[in-house]
Amino acid sequence: MASRKALGIVALAALALAGFAVWIASGFAREIALQRSRVAHGSRLVDTRCGVVEVAEARGEDGGHAGGEGGVGGVGGVGGVGGVGGAAPRLPLLVVHGSGGGFDQGLALAADLVPRGWRVIAPSRFGYLRTPWPEDRAGPGASTGSTGSIGERQADQLACLLDALGLDEVAIMGVSAGAIAATEFAVRHPRRTKALILMVPAGYRPDRPDRPEAPQPMPGWAQGLLEAVISSDLPFWLVSRFAPDVVLRFVLATPPSEYAAAPEAEKRRVDRVMREILPISARRRGLVHDTAATQRVPRPRLEAIGVPTLAISARDDGFGTLASASHAAQTIPGARLLVFDRGGHLLLNHQAEVVVAIEALLREATPRRP
Numbered sequence: 001m002a003s004r005k006a007l008g009i010v011a012l013a014a015l016a017l018a019g020f021a022v023w024i025a026s027g028f029a030r031e032i033a034l035q036r037s038r039v040a041h042g043s044r045l046v047d048t049r050c051g052v053v054e055v056a057e058a059r060g061e062d063g064g065h066a067g068g069e070g071g072v073g074g075v076g077g078v079g080g081v082g083g084v085g086g087a088a089p090r091l092p093l094l095v096v097h098g099s100g101g102g103f104d105q106g107l108a109l110a111a112d113l114v115p116r117g118w119r120v121i122a123p124s125r126f127g128y129l130r131t132p133w134p135e136d137r138a139g140p141g142a143s144t145g146s147t148g149s150i151g152e153r154q155a156d157q158l159a160c161l162l163d164a165l166g167l168d169e170v171a172i173m174g175v176s177a178g179a180i181a182a183t184e185f186a187v188r189h190p191r192r193t194k195a196l197i198l199m200v201p202a203g204y205r206p207d208r209p210d211r212p213e214a215p216q217p218m219p220g221w222a223q224g225l226l227e228a229v230i231s232s233d234l235p236f237w238l239v240s241r242f243a244p245d246v247v248l249r250f251v252l253a254t255p256p257s258e259y260a261a262a263p264e265a266e267k268r269r270v271d272r273v274m275r276e277i278l279p280i281s282a283r284r285r286g287l288v289h290d291t292a293a294t295q296r297v298p299r300p301r302l303e304a305i306g307v308p309t310l311a312i313s314a315r316d317d318g319f320g321t322l323a324s325a326s327h328a329a330q331t332i333p334g335a336r337l338l339v340f341d342r343g344g345h346l347l348l349n350h351q352a353e354v355v356v357a358i359e360a361l362l363r364e365a366t367p368r369r370p
Contacts, residue, residue, distance in 0.1 A: 098176025
């Protein structure tokens with residue numbers, strides 16, 4: 001009798017486990033299908049002299065998106081948004097996304113600027129979504145040789161993209177790891193750069209022990225956990241679904257306590273960011289490179305940048321971007337620094353202030369009509 005009862009308990013446990021597995025599998029299948037469908041639309045591939053680039057665009061006239069498979073419509077000249085009431089055309093904003101991104105993240109990062117009339121151009125960087133990794137580069141450890149670093153090559157590819165789109169001048173915003181390419185673009189293509197925004201930049205950081213904001217190397221266990229979480233779609237989905245604080249702290253570098261205290265609108269924004277990192281398998285090549293590259297960034301010629309510049313960070317950013325933001329603001333002539341005490345890498349609860357500061361810089365850089 002006892003053995004039958006034990007067998008019954010085991011059978012019920014097995015059924016419950018099987019049901020749970022089916023529930024997990026169906027939930028994952030729905031989510032990954034949704035996210036794959038999302039990134040399959042709203043962008044197009046552009047052939048440039050530097051290679052193929054995936055790009056999407058949002059225009060301020062109607063707040064809608066352009067740049068699907070049919071092409072980026074009406075691109076040409078400086079500023080895609082016509083002046084209102086005789087005002088000068090506005091500068092296009094080229095958004096260079098961070099780790100875990102792609103054109104979709106670029107559009108999301110600048111979404112609040114589109115209804116204000118700004119035109120946003122959002123490419124996918126090397127190894128993200130449909131922008132291929134350079135064929136002659138094996139990976140993060142490959143020799144730079146005469147072709148330059150990946151940051152320099154990405155900057156040059158962005159210039160090639162502007163050529164293909166018929167654009168002469170832009171404001172450029174680099175976010176997190178995307179700040180490396182954005183900074184190099186400003187250095188290597190000064191005549192095309194009219195403004196530079198470095199948002200939570202994972203760029204060059206002088207390693208000085210007397211600076212409290214100097215970055216600390218990521219512990220080995222944290223590095224291993226991060227690599228496991230971003231290894232493929234299922235592990236990331238499982239962790240984000242059942243242990244979101246792990247993703248907040250180690251992938252998004254934002255204190256979970258900041259999320260818990262945030263208003264519902266900000267929580268929805270963070271939830272969307274977390275959810276839309278999927279499909280991570282379509283971003284893995286770029287992610288693996290960024291994880292290694294941001295640990296040791298070559299020093300760019302910041303003193304050569306001569307355009308209005310704004311660097312933004314938070315003191316509790318888990319990636320230590322305050323050090324690179326501060327260094328950039330101190331080295332680039334006339335650059336400004338916007339620092340928040342709290343908010344993490346996602347700058348929680350500061351979205352409105354960030355948008356106002358960015359728009360002020362863009363207006364300052366917009367060429368005046370005689």
